[in-house]
Amino acid sequence: MSVSMRGQPWLEASATRAVMGALETAGGPGCARFVGGCVRNSLLDQPVDDIDIATVLTPDQTMAALKAVGLKAVPTGVEHGTVTAVSERRPYEITTLRRDVETDGRRAVVAFTDDWAQDAARRDFRLNALYADASGTIFDPTGGALADAAAGRIVFVGEAETRIREDYLRILRFFRFYAWYGRGAPDARGLAACAALKAGMARLSAERVSKELLKLLAAPDPRPAVQAMKEAGVLAQVLPQVQPLTLFEALCDVTTDPVLRLSALLPADATAVAEISGDLRLSNVQRNRLTAAVAEGPVVTPDMGVVQARAALYRLGRSAFEDRLARGEALNRGDGARLRRLAADWTPPRLPVNGRDLARLGVAPGPETGRLLKAFEQGWIAEDFPTEDHEARLQALIAQRG
Structure with a gap:
């Protein structure tokens, strides 16, 4: 079964056509296909940010094909088959078709192949194993991705347990893609596999975990996914001191900011938050913001008076004031628009004496x-x-x- 995504601006762009033209000149029609997020999001009428391309060409052949037409080629990950083309200042990540030779739950040793089905079989979810050729015709090698897209299902390619044991980050990715694209209840087999294998996440680097968690929390409404994570025991695996979801669920109505949403899952204790931030290897900016949101100091509520609000704004600074205001809105079910305008319009003065x-x-x-x-x-x-x-x-x- 195949359908088309013709008419997508990114597909018709001259920069995209130049890249695909270079590859097909070297390898023939159909030697390269778009894959993953750009195809998935086009099918779901979602914004397309990154454009990934899969090809039967080897990295060396890809580099030569791009250079032959004057396009910049950057060997960003040739050991894994990846070359980045730059066309009209836009990057295109091009990866040779692969099959897994060895996996350890964190990384894979791969071998190149010219078999599209083998390349699809090593991907995480059927929805991410969609391909499209230069004309926009979509291909579904797993046989289930188009139906998943229509139903809002996130389903592992093949056996869920096998995919997870290849890379335990796929547990978090299951919930992240469910948060962004899922409808209805999560896939039962995938959910059960995540619950059964959650202890394997301890093998992952903290940086990978925190990056995936923040992407999940940035979804328009991550509440069903986070609730499913909690019920499966995955949330406690990631955040051992996770708090009841009441504040988090209310805060999701107030802000789409993933860092602020994360603050609602953590203890209201600056020392504990600083320790958790370190465990997650969050950036200094993120850590300082999370601790400032819960540290001792003025309580900010939507109904506070202007004089009291200016005093809090002076002591906290604008960022912490606005974060505490958002948490106050969630706790008190109030509207902080008035105080948010104050924070934007009023500049705290400097102490006039020394x-x-x-x-x-x-x-x-x-x-x-x-x-x-x-x-x-x-x-x-x-x-x-x-x-x-x-x-x-x-x-x-x-x-x-x-």
Whole structure:
């Protein structure tokens, strides 16, 4: 069975035609086909970001074919058969058809082949094993992908247990693709295999796990997938300190931000969050953001007054203020639009006094300077950042020392 995706802008683009033309000049018509996400997303009327191509040409033949027509060819992963073509500044990842020779649950040793069915058989899900030729005609070697697309099913290619043992990251990918493309209940066999083999995920690098988890949480509505992960025991395997899903489910109505959604799955404890962030090998930016969202400090709620909100914004900074506001919206079922506009429009002022001002008033440098500046700042914030009478306020604080 074959259908067509003719008319897709990316398919008709001159840059794409140049790449496919180069490959077919070298290997003949049909020697290269689009594969994976670009075909899947075109079929599902979803945006296409990356364009992957499979070919019977070897990496050396691919490189020569591209260079022969003046296209840039980058050997990005030739040991696995991958060359990146650059056409009109757009990358196209081209990979020779492969079959697995050896797998260990993390990586595979592959051999090149010219058999499209063998290449399809090593892929994770039937929905990702769709191919399309240069004309846009879609091919379904597994015999189930087109039906899966119509039904919103994520089904492993062949035996689910076999695919998972080849790479345990496929457990998370099962739930990630279900979050993005699934409808109805998850595939029962796939779900059972994920639950049975979840302990194998301990073999994976933290970087691969966190990257896949954040992609899952970026789905428009990841709640059914996360609930399925919890019931299968997979969520606790990834996040041993995972919290009840109440806040997470509410927060999904407030934000699509995957990092903020992740914060709702973690304990409301900055020390614990910092430790978990380290275990997941999150970036420093992500770790700092997660800890700031739950650290001690002002509580931000949608109904707080302007003066109180400006004080919180001054102490927290805009990013942490907005993250705490989103969590507050989820907890209180309120609308934070008013405070979000405040955060966008109001710039917290700098503290208008410093140690030199105190020295000019007779306070010798030392611990007392810090204490007086802190006291001034607290009063200045409480009075909503007045712009006048700073020296008089300092003098009053100095007078109170005795």
